[in-house]
Amino acid sequence: MRPSRDILVVVLGAAYEVGKLERYVAQFLIDRGIDILIPTMAECNQLSSGVRHRDRFWCVGGVTVSRVSRAKGNEAPMVYVVGLDRVAEGESNPQLRNQLAVALTRSIGWVRVSGVGNYPLYAEFDRAIRSGETLNLTFDRPPSKPMERTEMGELVRRYAPGRESLAGADLTGAQLGGMDLRNADLIGTQLVGADLGGAILDGAKLAIANLTGANLMGASLKGAKLVGAILTNARLKKS
Secondary structure, three states: OHHHHHHEEEEOOOOOOHHHHHHHHHHOEEEEEOOOOOOOOOOOOOOOOOOOOOOOOOOOOOOEEEEHHHHHOOOOEEEEEEEHHHHHHHHOHHHHHHHHHHHHOOEEEEEEEEEOOOOHHHHHHHHHHHHHOOOOOOOOOOOOOOOOOOHHHHHHHHOOOOOOOOOOEOOOEEEOOOOOOOOOOOOOOEEOOOEEEOEEEOOOOOOOEOOOOOOOOOOEEOEEOOOOOOOOEEEOOOO
């Protein structure tokens, strides 16, 4: 079995945290002598890069470690799904359960699922395995109105007044285009390769944030605090 195209690792989790798990798994494999590729990276075994290749998903000789949003449309004979506990902790969140369904269906042969802790969802998996060759997945379509039930809605909720700030959060590669993030506390936040095109960042605290390779085209930055922010290869305006 070839590492590239035959083996795929898919990590689960909400948008604001999945990047951290993605890089943890990648580093774990690198430390054991296994070459990896995080989609869009320029080369194998890179955990971050100012240069991005949006269509790159495979690397010759390397195992791809991907979050669900990037794994869509790609398949492999052997798929490892990591982070079942992230879904189990928010089992009522239809977006997370949908992530799991998408991850499982990336396999055209075998799939292994891993998670820590003990949750009712694990018992559901055991029942599914014992049921034989048929696997029934239940997916409730999420309502279109409450943003709290979407990953981006959760992101907004986290920095809403009186709630947790996003300072120091790992939002690498996050799709935040057009979002209203005015006055958001993003001090020291990892926004490498994030899409912030057209976002409203007026008054946002972006001091010492890492915006390497981020898309800021069309973003409003009136009064934003960017002292010490890393803007290497960031796109600030159309060429």
